Amino acid sequence: MADQYILGSIFASILGIVLVYVLFVKKNGRRSSIDGGETTATTTIAAADSRECRSRDDEVDVIIVGAGVAGAALAHTLGKDGRRVHVIERDLAEPDRIVGELLQPGGYLKLVELGLEDCVEGIDAQRVFGYALFKDGRNTRLSYPLEKFHSDVAGRSFHNGRFIQKMRGKAASLSNVKLEQGTVTSLLEENGTIKGVQYKSKTGEELTKYAPLTIVCDGCFSNLRRALCNPQVEVPSCFVGLILENCDLPYVNHGHVILADPSPILFYKISSTEIRCLVDVPGQKVPSISSGEMAKYLKSVVAPQIPPELYDAFIATIDKGNIRTMPNRSMPAAPYPTPGALLMGDAFNMRHPLTGGGMTVALSDIVVLRNLLRPLRDMNDSVTLCRYLESFYTLRKPVASTINTLAGALYKVFCASPDQARKEMREACFDYLSLGGVCSTGPVSLLSGLNPRPLSLVVHFFAVAIYGVGRLLLPFPSPKRMWIGARLISSASGIIFPIIKAEGVRQMFFPATVPAYYRVPPPSK
16 A cells, blocks of 8 residues: 555655755744643742751651652652652542553553552553554554563553552652651742752641752642743643443553544543543633533534444443543643752643653653662752752653653644644544554554654654655645645644754754763762
């Protein structure tokens, strides 16, 4: 099938190279700065009283704010390395979320590397071996390339709260890790250095805690991030979440993505009896649940587009009324290197949850940070430590930026559009992935976090665009088709280049040229 497009693809390649070069040069200087309704505390920095007597009996090496996926995993990791860790979490009860439920195989490998793989045991987690893609009555199966890995390596899907509670229990089992319920109200600052935190205990008592390093992992609604980064939060869409029961997915042990109108619909198992459905609704507003508008929207717009095997269970779930929503946020990492403090997890960096890459990025970041901190015996020189940890932001970039860029680009390609060039790009993406071979294993390797290489991402993205142009130009090119092909390349460039620019071209593709890449641990005093 692919051979018949060779001639068109050659022509499209020449056209594409010229257009891509021109577009890339023209796009310099444009920057998006939309803040999507972020919750911010009135005061996130408080002055530390240098006269206060600090007891050595309860001294800690690291304060971690938040005990979600990133915070709990980090607490266990640093505690296992002998650090004295104090975790302050707003609510230690089991969370109940509609995202953070699918861990890609690349994320599972990081879980193994951190010694946390048993956290997916005993929670009725389901193995995931790939995806099934549906469009206009057609479907194709995309399997993870797991042949070279141990049989236990696969994706996992589960209830987010159960997973987090397992990790919290694992962290709390270490004698040098303390988990406390409390609300951090501000970071304590002294002469430009973060010395610790001020927080309210579970009983409402105002307390302070000091440590050489404070790591903020308080999630997507972080009220502390503004003190440590330049948050440029976008909210491209919202998820409407439901749980289906008494039905089976068309492809067992696979996530299902329906390329619906106006945007994708996801299905995946979160237990042996439950299927999570996430309906993407573009924009920041969703139909009202209380007025019945949401039920009407789901039945009239969404239901006709889902696989028939799931239709009855989908309607029954809507009738039960257990419908939840949440905004989908994306935010590139733009930290202010601050002595004594560091950002991690969704407080630091977010991407559209369509590809389920958030936990993989967080766990990968923890591995990078652990390896940087391991040689250090003394972390009390905050300025020197801050300079050394600048390498963290560079070392994490190739993996994190690849997953972030893929999530943002794939979401835009998968959304329906009235523009003919965007329609062709969407159709080309489905057909390209259906070709099999490297055309499917390459993109799926990126999606799964097994091969997160930025150059591979760009190559496959423009291969889809060029494949789409080749389809347009064969068997006989016409001026109209040539124009649509040129706009397709332009549209593809307009999707991916702004995301890459926000992530940082140099750090993403050429991290070894960044001086911070070569930082060495400060000598022990």
